[in-house]
Amino acid sequence: MDPAVKAANELNAIFGRLEVPCEVCVTSEAGKHMMATADLDRGFALVEELPIVSWPSVSFLNLRLPFCFHCLRLATHQLSPADDAAADGVSLSPSPSPSSASTAALLPEKWSRCAQCASCFCSVDCQQASARTHRLLCSPLPQLRSDANGSSATVASGISVEALARCVAWIAQRLSVVIEQQKLTHAVLQADYTAQRSSSHSSPNVASAEGSVQTAWSADSLNYQLFTQVVAPFSRLISPPDSVQFDGVSLPAWGSAVRLLLAEKCVKLLLVASGAPLAKLQLSPLRFETEMHDDPSSCCSSSAPSVSPSASPLYWAEALVHVLLSADTLRTLVGQMVLNAHGVNDYVLPVSAAAPGKFEWVLKGAGLYTLLSSFNHSCEPNAAVSNVDDTHEIALTTTRPVKTGEEITITYIPLTASATLAERRQLLKSYLFTCRCSRCVREEKACAVDVV
Ligand SMILES: [Zn+2]
Ligand SMILES: [Zn+2]
Ligand SMILES: [Zn+2]
Numbered sequence: 001m002d003p004a005v006k007a008a009n010e011l012n013a014i015f016g017r018l019e020v021p022c023e024v025c026v027t028s029e030a031g032k033h034m035m036a037t038a039d040l041d042r043g044f045a046l047v048e049e050l051p052i053v054s055w056p057s058v059s060f061l062n063l064r065l066p067f068c069f070h071c072l073r074l075a076t077h078q079l080s081p082a083d084d085a086a087a088d089g090v091s092l093s094p095s096p097s098p099s100s101a102s103t104a105a106l107l108p109e110k111w112s113r114c115a116q117c118a119s120c121f122c123s124v125d126c127q128q129a130s131a132r133t134h135r136l137l138c139s140p141l142p143q144l145r146s147d148a149n150g151s152s153a154t155v156a157s158g159i160s161v162e163a164l165a166r167c168v169a170w171i172a173q174r175l176s177v178v179i180e181q182q183k184l185t186h187a188v189l190q191a192d193y194t195a196q197r198s199s200s201h202s203s204p205n206v207a208s209a210e211g212s213v214q215t216a217w218s219a220d221s222l223n224y225q226l227f228t229q230v231v232a233p234f235s236r237l238i239s240p241p242d243s244v245q246f247d248g249v250s251l252p253a254w255g256s257a258v259r260l261l262l263a264e265k266c267v268k269l270l271l272v273a274s275g276a277p278l279a280k281l282q283l284s285p286l287r288f289e290t291e292m293h294d295d296p297s298s299c300c301s302s303s304a305p306s307v308s309p310s311a312s313p314l315y316w317a318e319a320l321v322h323v324l325l326s327a328d329t330l331r332t333l334v335g336q337m338v339l340n341a342h343g344v345n346d347y348v349l350p351v352s353a354a355a356p357g358k359f360e361w362v363l364k365g366a367g368l369y370t371l372l373s374s375f376n377h378s379c380e381p382n383a384a385v386s387n388v389d390d391t392h393e394i395a396l397t398t399t400r401p402v403k404t405g406e407e408i409t410i411t412y413i414p415l416t417a418s419a420t421l422a423e424r425r426q427l428l429k430s431y432l433f434t435c436r437c438s439r440c441v442r443e444e445k446a447c448a449v450d451v452v
Helices: 002-018 103-107 123-131 131-137 160-180 185-197 222-230 251-271 296-301 316-324 327-340 423-432 436-451
Strands: 022-027 031-036 043-048 051-054 341-348 360-368 385-389 394-398
Touching: 002 022, 002 031, 051 160, 103 316, 123 131, 131 251, 160 222, 160 316, 160 327, 185 222, 185 316, 222 316, 251 316, 251 327, 316 327, 316 385, 327 341, 327 360, 327 423, 423 436
Parallel strands: none
Antiparallel strands: 022 031, 043 394, 051 360, 341 360, 385 394
């Protein structure tokens, strides 16, 4: 089945269960779009949704405001005075040191802070919801946020190497949860992997419909099914075409950073979930083909020699992590973030409360939302997205009456009445489409008239 139609069917099942009066349609003319299945008043609450994954933006991290690691809620909106490091013009990248007593004192009641990475949690719920992800990311976090890992790159959609690491960590922790829930043991998974490995020379490889699961496993493999099940929420997002380059993203550098910091941790997490006797296993560092030849810097900086594809990992968990951290999967994840990430905005207040100035809107971060990603962009949208309780949870509401059969649209970019066609096109460039909404068509015609 066409992956777009399959994704639409799955999304419609979810919308149906939630009794949301709209439907995902896929047509050759309009592509994937969202139709109202009833007349809706202005202000109609369509849907509320939590992201699969969310992350703080680099510019927001530079403000050094304490925020919840999980839901991105701010502990305070008040900017603090620049500290010595910032005043000296030293890097503004956030200090991982929990020693700063002044910021610790700012935390409201019920908030907690990780003693190691200084991440905050606004509630026990948020702490529990992100427990496994945080455990994977806790020690790598300072490095993920350091400038050396390309965090200074400005990507229009605010994605970063930390965002990629959060997606990887989410998939790994989800794999571990499913392994535990389905009581999949090390012995069973290893037997499956061994059988697949010995037959992989004779049987044809599975061509992945989702583009994110590229393995030599056959579709009846337990490991393959496990992986496909876990990445399903990502498979419902819009994926990038193969040839696309992403502005501001250095895939080779991001790939090496994420592999270096997460590969071993992910393998161990999966093995522990399966009850494997860790101490008895011969774990060796995962080796990835130097598939990122297109990066000139990787030739001299990479010490790992190229490995032949036949040098497959010894254990099932290593093989799964190998797929998870493969160039193809990471590229797909980055592309899905570029095309589907929705910004999470919040306001900040000026440094001194004694001299109150105007608050300022900041891009706090972004998230991947399965349901929200089915709505197309329009520069004259009829629905708007807002954040629930200043967290990463979003609510989608109509901004004018919508008729049955009408498309429901949102905006992907900050819209002002004065933003010109050219300005909007520039902002929409990273989404890889040219807007043909009523406003764009109208202004295009007006431009054409001007020229004549
Ligand atoms: Zn929270
Ligand atoms: Zn931590
Ligand atoms: Zn438009």
